Amino acid sequence: MDQIYLSKNRKSLKVGSYVTIQEIKSPSIINPYYHNVSYIEPIKYNIIKSIFEFLEAEENVLVTGSFLEEGFSFEDLDLIVFGNVSGIQEFVKSNYGIDVHIIEINSNEFNKGINTDPLFQMIASKFIAKNRIILNINNQINYKLMDLALVKSELILTNYEISSGPEKYKLLRNAFAIKRFIENKQVSKEFIDKDIENYFYNGFINDFQKNIIPLKDFQKKYKRFYEALFSQILDGIKKQEEIIKDNPRKSK
């Protein structure tokens, strides 16, 4: 028989009183794990902490993207959730008025993503996580996938006059991320931005985001970059197809 000891000297509870016994859960302590984030504003930290508390039962949660940039000009809050995401969008929107963009994933898919997709690797290059996470990055370049990933960046020129600066910047960043990835270089927003400015000019990203660069000043240089990258990818596809032809098992 289980016994519960009640001390004799107590202020309330007379002998013979009926009592309810209930377990008191000790509040769990969340110690966020920072990956390439050196500073976060206190108000943002509180938002992140409340998200981690809301998703406490899930395996892990990563906050990434523009929310982690200094200042308050973020578009939305990017979350990578290893587990169930139900209710989180409504929770953040109703408490803080912020839109949430969620990637619901498991750890296998996450590892595959950071090793095969440059944009995913960029997203995972800077984050705050609920629990510590070790990244094993080992680029696996699938050139057909890179070709597919580059297709959307072709639209920068088609939609130049109808897109906003940030929309165009995302497509441009996509192309430069692919370039870094297939050259086996580290893919992060900072490195990509540096590459873009080195290729165009210092201060280019600011002007581009403000949408003040005329098409004629942009298209020639961009076309040259895009075509060189596309041809690099086609060369890669050719080589990979030859390897598969010689050794069909590799295609599996």
Place this chain on the structure above:
Amino acid sequence: MVSRNKKRLLKIILGNLSNAILHEILAESTIAELREHYFKEAINSFEVAIKYRQKLSYKFSISNDLKSKLIRIVKSKLRQRIKNGYNNLNLNKVEIYVESLLKKIK
């Protein structure tokens, strides 16, 4: 005679539709578990095309001319890849994709 604005809109519609079809066809020939994301990109391009189609008068019908132009653009992009050793691309599917998208955009 086609006005300058109409020409501009048609260029945007053609560019985005061909981009959507290219996404679909290339995604079909890549790893199954990674293709889902790229079907979404195809939808994004298609939505831009729809948006700009709505700016054209409803009297304007998506003519056979536009259809053949679209087929030509997509096939030329695919041929460029096939010429460079890309396998598993099915050019015969282009007409089917084009017809299906044009039906939705009419």
